[in-house]
Amino acid sequence: MEDEQSFSDICGGRLALQRRYYSPSCREFCLSCPRLSLRSLTAVTCTVWLAAYGLFTLCENSMILSAAIFITLLGLLGYLHFVKIDQETLLIIDSLGIQMTSSYASGKESTTFIEMGKVKDVVINEAIYMSTKPRLDCLIEVYRSCQEILAHQKAASASP
Numbered sequence: 001m002e003d004e005q006s007f008s009d010i011c012g013g014r015l016a017l018q019r020r021y022y023s024p025s026c027r028e029f030c031l032s033c034p035r036l037s038l039r040s041l042t043a044v045t046c047t048v049w050l051a052a053y054g055l056f057t058l059c060e061n062s063m064i065l066s067a068a069i070f071i072t073l074l075g076l077l078g079y080l081h082f083v084k085i086d087q088e089t090l091l092i093i094d095s096l097g098i099q100m101t102s103s104y105a106s107g108k109e110s111t112t113f114i115e116m117g118k119v120k121d122v123v124i125n126e127a128i129y130m131s132t133k134p135r136l137d138c139l140i141e142v143y144r145s146c147q148e149i150l151a152h153q154k155a156a157s158a159s160p
Contacts, residue, residue, distance in 0.1 A: 007138035009033065015134055017141065025094040025152055029142050032087045033132045036080070036105055048072050081106040085131045092146060094153035098122075102131060116153065122146040 001021045009015050018030040052068030084105035091099040097115045104110070124139050 005141070008135055009133040010135060011133065015132060015138065017134075017138055019141075019145070025149060025156075027092050027145055027149060029090045029145070030087060031089075031132050031134060031138070031142075033085070035086060036084060041076070045072055045076075077106075080104065081108055088132050090142065090146075092149050094149050094156070119150070122150065 002018065004016055004018045007015045007017055014034060016032045018028075018032070020028040020030075022028070049068055049072070052064050056062070056064045081104060085102050086105050087103040089099075089101040089103075091101075094116060097113055098119060099114075100112045102110045122143065124143050
């Protein structure tokens with residue numbers, strides 16, 4: 001079974017939470033945020049280049065223009081590869097473990113797996129990473145489902 005619900009991020013932007021229920025002991029959550037806006041990218045690029053052109057007219061040094069282009073390109077590549085996350089996925093399988101995947105705008109993916117034997121409880125620490133920046137109502141949805149699976153796993157391991 002699969003369902004999708006819309007939430008807001010802390011800035012009021014739209015986030016989509018897809019929940020996939022494979023079984024009572026296996027669930028997947030996929031939090032997607034909008035792609036990079038061409039309008040905001042153009043605005044930032046034009047601002048940097050206009051500031052560089054203003055400095056160029058004052059100093060008449062062409063290195064300023066070259067540096068502005070170089071810094072803009074490096075900044076954009078760094079932002080797409082290390083900062084802008086398009087999608088975060090959390091897969092919980094009670095007998096196996098928890099897998100967290102972050103997909104960046106550049107196509108890079110970062111995956112972390114934690115064995116269920118090492119999991120004592122689930123704590124959502126969005127205050128540190130602040131990647132997709134969901135609000136509390138979205139985090140509560142994910143947290144409650146994680147707790148249900150952990151409770152199911154504890155009940156299954158306690159039964160003879």
